Amino acid sequence: MSTTRAANPILHLLARLGAAVLGTFAAVGRLTLFTLSTFRHILTPPFYSREFFHALMNVGYLSLPVVGLTALFTGGALALQIYAGGARFSAEQVVPQIVALGVVRELGPVMVGLMMAARVTSSIAAEIATMKVTEQIDALVTLSTNPMKYLAAPRVLAGLLTVPFLVAVGDTVGVFGGWFVSIKSLDFNSATYLKNTIDFLEMPDIVSSLVKGAAFGVIATLMGCYFGMNSGRGAQGVGQATKSSVVAAAVLILAANFLLTQAFFAA
Amino acid sequence: MITLTDVHKSFGAKQILRGVNLTVERGESCVIIGGSGTGKSVMLKCILGLVTPDRGTITVDGEEVTASGDRDAFLARFGMLFQGSALFDSLPVWQNVAFRLLRGSLKRPRHEAREIAIEKLRRVGLSPDVADQFPAELSGGMQKRVGLARAIAADPEIIFFDEPTTGLDPIMAGVINELIREIVVEMGATALTITHDMTSVRAIADKVAMLHGGKIRWHGPVAQLDVAEDPYLTQFITGSAHGPIETVR
Ligand SMILES: Nc1ncnc2c1ncn2[C@@H]1O[C@H](COP(=O)(O)OP(=O)(O)OP(=O)(O)O)[C@@H](O)[C@H]1O
Ligand SMILES: [Mg+2]
Numbered sequence: 002m003s004t005t006r007a008a009n010p011i012l013h014l015l016a017r018l019g020a021a022v023l024g025t026f027a028a029v030g031r032l033t034l035f036t037l038s039t040f041r042h043i044l045t046p047p048f049y050s051r052e053f054f055h056a057l058m059n060v061g062y063l064s065l066p067v068v069g070l071t072a073l074f075t076g077g078a079l080a081l082q083i084y085a086g087g088a089r090f091s092a093e094q095v096v097p098q099i100v101a102l103g104v105v106r107e108l109g110p111v112m113v114g115l116m117m118a119a120r121v122t123s124s125i126a127a128e129i130a131t132m133k134v135t136e137q138i139d140a141l142v143t144l145s146t147n148p149m150k151y152l153a154a155p156r157v158l159a160g161l162l163t164v165p166f167l168v169a170v171g172d173t174v175g176v177f178g179g180w181f182v183s184i185k186s187l188d189f190n191s192a193t194y195l196k197n198t199i200d201f202l203e204m205p206d207i208v209s210s211l212v213k214g215a216a217f218g219v220i221a222t223l224m225g226c227y228f229g230m231n232s233g234r235g236a237q238g239v240g241q242a243t244k245s246s247v248v249a250a251a252v253l254i255l256a257a258n259f260l261l262t263q264a265f266f267a268a
Numbered sequence: 269m270i271t272l273t274d275v276h277k278s279f280g281a282k283q284i285l286r287g288v289n290l291t292v293e294r295g296e297s298c299v300i301i302g303g304s305g306t307g308k309s310v311m312l313k314c315i316l317g318l319v320t321p322d323r324g325t326i327t328v329d330g331e332e333v334t335a336s337g338d339r340d341a342f343l344a345r346f347g348m349l350f351q352g353s354a355l356f357d358s359l360p361v362w363q364n365v366a367f368r369l370l371r372g373s374l375k376r377p378r379h380e381a382r383e384i385a386i387e388k389l390r391r392v393g394l395s396p397d398v399a400d401q402f403p404a405e406l407s408g409g410m411q412k413r414v415g416l417a418r419a420i421a422a423d424p425e426i427i428f429f430d431e432p433t434t435g436l437d438p439i440m441a442g443v444i445n446e447l448i449r450e451i452v453v454e455m456g457a458t459a460l461t462i463t464h465d466m467t468s469v470r471a472i473a474d475k476v477a478m479l480h481g482g483k484i485r486w487h488g489p490v491a492q493l494d495v496a497e498d499p500y501l502t503q504f505i506t507g508s509a510h511g512p513i514e515t516v517r
Contacts (some may be wrong), residue, residue, distance in 0.1 A: 047372065048370065049371065086472055128358075132356075134359075135352060135354060136352055136354040137354050137355070137356055137357075139313070139318045139354065140348070140354035140355075140356070141356075142316075142317075142318060143316055143318070143343055143346060143347075143348040144341065144343075144367050144368050144418075145339075145340040145341075145343045145368065145372050145373070146340075146345045146367075146371065146372065147340070165442050214386065
């Protein structure tokens with residue numbers, strides 16, 4: 002090996018490149034199979050309602066504070082930016098419309114998605130990876146319980162169902178943040194601001210926001226499960242799995258956001 | 269009846285099992301001994317299908333374990349105590365023990381499952397107070413006994429114990445040895461136990477098999493353990509530092 006490397010560096014480079022490409026395809030294939038298997042388990046009995054309920058609490062309800070806070074600050078900052086930017090060509094009055102559009106179409110879902118990656122993906126990956134390294138997953142199998150059905154299915158279903166709801170909350174709070182800053186420090190009239198917001202938003206804006214939420218919820222929970230179940234050995238394996246899951250979830254959420262935005266609005 | 273024929277398993281370049289042949293009859297208590305790291309735990313996991321052998325066949329009552337039949341039904345006949353207990357740390361002790369009884373084909377009413385769990389805990393020498401504690405709150409030896417209670421909770425036909433008495437005090441070890449013997453004799457279960465504890469071997473085994481160098485080096489009835497003329501076996505059971513078995517491995 003080392004002789005061919007010395008003799009032909011170009012060949013070596015090509016081999017490395019080929020291996021990387023093959024590795025990527027293999028990973029995509031594995032992830033696709035994992036996704037299909039998860040959805041098959043979501044749709045077929047037995048259903049573990051207790052696990053599902055826990056997942057609902059963890060993914061949905063307990064994420065509300067962090068979603069609310071990030072949306073509030075983001076909406077407020079957006080209002081300030083648009084006001085300052087709009088002032089450059091005397092268009093300060095568009096603040097309500099642009100805040101509504103920016104928050105509902107983009108920032109709401111993206112912020113919630115990234116918060117899911119930070120909060121939910123990491124905890125799922127660390128939990129499942131720890132179960133893997135302490136043989137708890139093997140123990141599940143010996144107790145006639147399919148780990149995909151018991152661990153992955155309830156979490157991914159909870160992500161699919163609750164994250165649109167979180168996005169709705171995030172959108173509302175984000176718009177409220179913009180409104181609050183606008184009437185407190187930018188001298189907007191409260192009633193006019195709200196009227197402009199409501200009149201401006203259209204159904205596709207809201208639907209796209211919720212669809213993005215569902216997609217990001219699936220991505221965030223699925224990445225946690227996937228990297229957790231494929232964790233390496235020991236504490237290092239758990240750390241690595243957690244890190245990879247968060248990175249993968251964040252990147253995939255942003256990529257999916259782009260694709261969904263294109264699908265909805267690039268007519 | 270469990271039969272392993274020419275089972276091979278490597279992890280990377282490291283060959284662990286190199287052609288294991290072993291038969292365990294129904295209702296028999298077989299004990300596996302052998303040095304640390306020789307692949308005893310891997311062998312059990314191969315039988316359960318948690319690890320796929322590279323080569324060879326494993327059958328349980330004539331049915332191949334890798335055959336893609338109903339895995340859950342197949343595994344419902346087994347109980348397994350893992351070497352590291354492998355308790356679910358998100359569930360209280362009693363739900364760990366009653367795991368099988370709370371879901372799936374063996375599901376029962378919750379209060380009934382709890383009663384059975386408490387009874388099984390009592391059999392492994394744990395008082396009902398531990399039922400509502402979490403595994404992380406227990407000592408290592410207590411966790412091991414909870415694992416044991418979980419393995420026997422659904423009265424399986426075939427039970428695997430990976431070092432059931434490791435980390436227990438001598439009295440508790442005696443209790444567990446007696447329990448395993450009882451399960452085999454009274455319930456007619458087939459037991460496959462890994463242990464390093466020679467007292468335990470003599471207390472629970474009908475048959476002993478020694479794994480060394482990736483193969484079954486010696487096997488025979490427990491009564492022949494002391495008269496067997498295998499230098500490896502003799503070194504192992506006498507615990508001598510001198511003999512054919514390498515001490516650095
Ligand atoms: N999943 C795995 N990946 C890589 N190597 C493994 C894996 N499982 C086991 N091994 C290796 O296989 C060898 C045998 O392990 P095993 O746990 O079966 O030993 P053992 O005989 O049970 O030892 P002990 O008595 O100490 O429990 C060890 O060298 C271990 O490092
Ligand atoms: Mg072992």
